[in-house]
Amino acid sequence: MNMISAHTPATYEGALPAAVDFAIIGGGIIGLSAALSLKECGFSVAVLEKGRVGGEQSSRNWGWIRKLGRDAAEIPLMIRAGQLWQDMETRVGASIGYREEGIIYLSRNDKEQAARYRHFETAQQFEIPVERLSAAHVEQQIQGLPGYWREGIKSPTDARVEPLLAMPAIARHAKSAGIIIRENCAVRGLEKSAGKISGVICEAGTVRAGAVLLAGGSWTGLFLERYGIRFPQLSVRASVARTRPLPSVYAGCASDPALAFRREENGGYVVALTDHSDFFLGPSAFKNTRLFAKSAWGSRGSLYLKPAAPSGFPDAWTTRRTWRDDQTSPFEKNRVLSPAPWSGLVPQLQKRIAERFPALKDVEIAEAWAGMIDTMPDTVPTIDSVPGMEGLWVASGFSGHGFGIGPAVGEVLANLMQNRETGYDLTRFRFNRFTDGSVIEPGP
Template identity: 30%
Template sequence: MTVATFDTAVIGGGLVGCWTALFLARRGARVAILEKGSVGAQSSGTNFGNLRLQGRFPGQYPLSLRSQAIWEQLQDFVGSACEYERTGHLYCAFDEGEAEKLEGYAKVSESYGLSIERLGREDLKHRYPWLADKVTAATFSARDATANPRLVTPAVARAARDAGASVFENIRVSEVRKSGSGFELRADPDLRIHCANVVNAAGAWAVEIAEQFGETAPLFAAGPPQFVTEPFPYFMSPSVQTIDGSVIVRQTRRGNLILAGYPRTAADPASQRVPVPPQKTLAAMKRLAELAPVLRSCSVIRVWSGTEGYLPDMVPVIGASETTPGLWHAFGFCGHGFQIGPGVGLCLSEMILDGGTETPLEPFGIGRFRSGVAVSEKFRREFDERKTA
């Protein structure tokens, strides 16, 4: 049996867990990452790679903007740019009702200091002639960006290791319990860890840990289906999204188009599989052709997804446990974790080492589920009606 002692054990080797470990290790803390599979194997490494600022939950903006500042210095933090590119983000509306929603999102974004450009039909024809005529309005945020998720999480994990963190892969944590003023973790095979703090960043499996300490959340496992096409002559510089989420697309410099489309697809956390039904691929490509007719003849060459945790208000859990000092939660990112991941890791490191953070995290407390939360329209549309099948 191996016994090790750390200041903090991070359960989950996704992007949030790895960023948390990196920021802790950079300040001299002894930290371990415990990942049941491979680092970045689930949604952290299989998402769209969108670093979108506009259109976010209002309470998330301080965290999101702090995170974006880290993304903009990614090379300095992890030694690689990981294909980070400030592409800008084009948010598209197909009718007057959707255009009104866009305007509402734009005003919220601007209230937090983000610069938003409004584009009408004639502006769009001039700047993006490949868009369909049915796109009546759009907003553009130049600060929004993209990065390659398959590269990012392993790079952050390497940087954490270089800073002194220990990274354990293919290690499943079977038990977490209080031991004196800290915790004891039991992990297979025959690993025991003693630590003062535990960060529960276990993604769709995080509730299993929270419930060992009398806390819970109505977490639902699913995954956004992703597709990549054959290479196509490069023409699409921004990432592009319809306001209903049915199309989210960007083009790599190699020419391939990466496409995500909602509703999400069902996940099986036990088998760690998220199969993408063929009808989802066909529906997504049809919607893509409606947005950009020039892509009507494009062929899909690969589909994939990854397991992510979703909550009914589509707002993650971030912050201290309300039952157990030294336990910290960061899960249920509802498809938004890639962009805010660095900021979450930084805030958690500050709370653990300094006793607090300058970034307001009150909307993300786990205690909000004790009395129930309002179900978001997006969650109801995708999950209550079980359109993930």
């Protein structure tokens, strides 16, 4: 399984269609899920991806399909997403490494335990199966240093998949279902007629569409800024690694306040530090300081400030904020947002793995990478139409947990874009919540 980068050969190329019922900007899990659900309703759909399908967050994530530790407003959607993932291998006709091995949240002291226990209470409220594990129970399930963890909370129906298997498989299925996918196809802007969005202007031409979905991950704010629309989204760098194959110490996913690990299909572990992410200062950071104050305070101690993002990143100081439709846009200048991982990652991971698993003290890291997590001030996404832009919908800002919930969001979007009832209360995800005077309450 190789990481997807701008050097990965493009799979989906060809002429653009003149018109479709729905055009989708962005071929991540959200764009593809919405495309599949719209296609299943009988519509023509085009997914326009500036780089490679699944190349950004959707293939760089940990692959956790989790119901615990979420904002209560997301849980009904996540329960539905869990069902969709259970059936995903049948739906797409390929193995994606789906395993329902559960997720365990571990703690070492009272303070950590209290924080974990809040997940337990929310889960019970929604009748999600959840187990409280004593130290002895943890030891039965995770072969770590005896006594290292004092307690665990387990969500036995949570699952894992391999994002690097899932994203290509979902895209192949989408194509065979008749969805038009185009890679190397940045959308520079929107076409408007009779006061309504009527298509997308791509680097290779225009595609007319009855409605447009913007599912641009970390690039969504920049895209909307060109139209004078404020979408308060910032991104943080999260670094990850995979080990070489190792004896199994636990078959599912687990995390404590410093280390997260997930068994991989190839017999190694995907590992990450749970107390380190990097935030690059840029123009949007300054514009949105007030809105992000609460969530930044909540992440103090684990968020490391850097003065500037690398050139070409959405919030780099030199990234253009405006351009014309016939000019190269920032989206085609950076085909696949692929940050270098934090330089201190590997030694820290090796140290923390050895502390918890003495048997794995000589662990070798096979590969390290990073992704830019797009976050909103309240750490929940926006799933709504864009005010003042009839025909434009947005689903973005999934704040580090959009992969698992993606398939259900796709279903919701298909209904929303047909002006049908969704069956969910989406108030928490409305577009104008940062401007209508509401108090910002960050999710867990």
